[in-house]
Amino acid sequence: MDYYKHPSAIVDEGAEIGEGSRIWHFVHVCGGARIGKHVSLGQNVFVGNKVVIGDRCKIQNNVSVYDNVTLKEAVFCGPSMVFTNVYAPRSLIDRKSEYRDTVVNRGATLGANCTIVCGITIGEFAFVGAGAVIHRDVPAYALMVGVPARQIGWMSEFGERLNLPLKGDAEDVCPHSGIRYILRGNALHKEEPGG
Numbered sequence: 001m002d003y004y005k006h007p008s009a010i011v012d013e014g015a016e017i018g019e020g021s022r023i024w025h026f027v028h029v030c031g032g033a034r035i036g037k038h039v040s041l042g043q044n045v046f047v048g049n050k051v052v053i054g055d056r057c058k059i060q061n062n063v064s065v066y067d068n069v070t071l072k073e074a075v076f077c078g079p080s081m082v083f084t085n086v087y088a089p090r091s092l093i094d095r096k097s098e099y100r101d102t103v104v105n106r107g108a109t110l111g112a113n114c115t116i117v118c119g120i121t122i123g124e125f126a127f128v129g130a131g132a133v134i135h136r137d138v139p140a141y142a143l144m145v146g147v148p149a150r151q152i153g154w155m156s157e158f159g160e161r162l163n164l165p166l167k168g169d170a171e172d173v174c175p176h177s178g179i180r181y182i183l184r185g186n187a188l189h190k191e192e193p194g195g
Contacts, residue, residue, distance in 0.1 A: 018055065068099040075104045078112035085118045107157060127155040141188040154188050156181060
């Protein structure tokens with residue numbers, strides 16, 4: 001075994017877990033899960049069968065990653081944040097055939113106690129504030145807050161708020177990394193080296 005598993009954790013047979021990953025107290029990983037390298041699963045995390053977790057993700061305490069959720073590389077899931085996979089659940093009706101796919105792209109941050117309603121895509125390096133409720137797709141680098149969530153700004157890959165309007169043509173530089181970000185219309189892009 002080339003990953004760490006706390007003695008209280010349960011990893012079902014068939015689960016794929018990458019080297020260097022850490023599985024802490026009272027975690028349950030189902031047998032169909034695929035977990036990348038250097039992933040951290042905090043205390044009391046649940047990972048369903050039809051789940052893919054990319055390399056270097058950090059999932060904090062008390063998070064359940066249900067079937068049909070895909071986390072790309074380096075996603076951060078804050079404490080007690082929530083995923084769903086059925087849009088209109090009823091206890092008396094079996095809706096397992098209606099699970100909706102949720103994709104969280106590379107580098108995104110999902111703040112503590114936020115809720116991600118199923119069937120959406122969250123863009124690269126988006127930043128969802130604590131307690132927000134996300135019910136529609138989120139653009140790359142967008143800063144989202146509130147219930148229901150609304151975009152209030154843009155974030156750099158480093159995690160700094162950029163001084164940019166929500167729409168228009170503008171540019172700003174992350175004060176920590178020196179990387180330039182270019183806003184065109186309602187989409188933000190990082191300036192590529194040499195570009």
